[in-house]
Amino acid sequence: MPTRNDIRNVAIVAHVDHGKTTLVDAMLKQAGAFAAHQQLDDRMMDSNDLEREKGITILAKNTAVKYHPKDGGAPITINIIDTPGHADFGGEVERGLSMVDAVVLLVDASEGPLPQTRFVLRKALTARLPVILCINKTDRPDSRIDEVINETYDLFLDLDADEDQIEFPIVYACARDGVASLTKPENGTVPADSTSLEPFFSTLLEHVPAPGYDEDAPLQAHVTNLDADNFLGRIALLRVEQGELRKGQTVAWIKRDGSIQNVRISELLMTEALTRKPAEVAGPGDICAVAGIGEIMIGETLADPENPIALPLITVDEPAISMT
Numbered sequence: 001m002p003t004r005n006d007i008r009n010v011a012i013v014a015h016v017d018h019g020k021t022t023l024v025d026a027m028l029k030q031a032g033a034f035a036a037h038q039q040l041d042d043r044m045m046d047s048n049d050l051e052r053e054k055g056i057t058i059l060a061k062n063t064a065v066k067y068h069p070k071d072g073g074a075p076i077t078i079n080i081i082d083t084p085g086h087a088d089f090g091g092e093v094e095r096g097l098s099m100v101d102a103v104v105l106l107v108d109a110s111e112g113p114l115p116q117t118r119f120v121l122r123k124a125l126t127a128r129l130p131v132i133l134c135i136n137k138t139d140r141p142d143s144r145i146d147e148v149i150n151e152t153y154d155l156f157l158d159l160d161a162d163e164d165q166i167e168f169p170i171v172y173a174c175a176r177d178g179v180a181s182l183t184k185p186e187n188g189t190v191p192a193d194s195t196s197l198e199p200f201f202s203t204l205l206e207h208v209p210a211p212g213y214d215e216d217a218p219l220q221a222h223v224t225n226l227d228a229d230n231f232l233g234r235i236a237l238l239r240v241e242q243g244e245l246r247k248g249q250t251v252a253w254i255k256r257d258g259s260i261q262n263v264r265i266s267e268l269l270m271t272e273a274l275t276r277k278p279a280e281v282a283g284p285g286d287i288c289a290v291a292g293i294g295e296i297m298i299g300e301t302l303a304d305p306e307n308p309i310a311l312p313l314i315t316v317d318e319p320a321i322s323m324t
């Protein structure tokens with residue numbers, strides 16, 4: 001099966017304050033080729049030129065880090081999907097996880113895995129997603145790295161992880177300083193054998209599977225989330241599973257009740273860094289957004305009008321009663 005080696009789709013699962021925002025910001029800054037500069041420009045454009053851009057540059061729910069390998073190889077887009085850090089009532093966790101091929105479990109080196117991450121980790125293990133453990137804030141004077149790793153193994157056992165899942169790679173990080181290592185640092189220190197997040201990027205590229213697809217399959221794109229924009233109206237967030245989705249193309253919208261309506265893709269958007277930009281085409285494995293389909297719902301499929309095949313509706317558990 002061919003794979004999109006230029007894409008990795010991953011979710012970061014973390015308890016609030018364990019450093020997810022700091023880590024993603026550092027990834028954006030270090031991704032290469034003036035990434036930090038571009039991002040700054042984007043943010044300025046958001047506030048100043050929103051009118052001119054007609055709302056097309058809006059804050060995305062996912063972050064796209066365009067990583068430029070140090071060996072000069074082709075850039076790789078790492079899509080980072082936000083999942084809520086705890087149980088929720090709307091299936092947002094399942095929907096986020098349905099877009100990715102692996103998860104990073106980000107754990108504070110002092111606090112260890114906390115109950116609110118347990119719910120999301122359980123979902124990830126049930127979805128058979130590979131996990132990468134990232135121990136963050138190794139610099140904290142009260143860090144207790146070995147104990148936190150043992151607590152994480154206990155959590156995996158408790159959640160009935162299988163043998164493959166429990167053999168997760170471990171990366172040690174000080175996201176605040178933008179440094180990561182595969183070698184365990186002393187408690188209370190920043191990883192010393194590295195000066196960047198390079199070891200974290202390499203681990204992602206190695207352990208997050210590149211999206212696979214069938215070359216001959218007709219278009220299938222899955223609606224995984226919704227958004228709204230003043231100018232564009234309802235926006236559907238999609239993962240393209242097979243085929244290509246093009247701006248201006250007419251596609252079959254397969255609704256929840258099984259009925260099919262042909263609709264035109266009036267606006268196609270893809271995320272760059274933190275914002276959505278107009279795009280011409282999205283291929284298999286890409287995460288994109290389309291505007292202009294008024295009543296589109298989560299779980300529905302956009303497909304080839306000649307050969308419309310629905311993807312499975314995303315199943316959602318009964319609402320969780322307790323977060324612990």
Ligand code: GDP
Pocket residue numbers: 014015016017018019020021022023136137138139140173174175176177
């Ligand atoms: P989020 O809620 O998971 O997005 O967490 P943030 O990225 O907002 O970080 C929470 C706090 O932890 C902030 O005050 C960060 O500056 C701090 N922080 C993040 N990474 C590190 C780290 O590696 N070491 C230390 N000491 N603090 C960190």
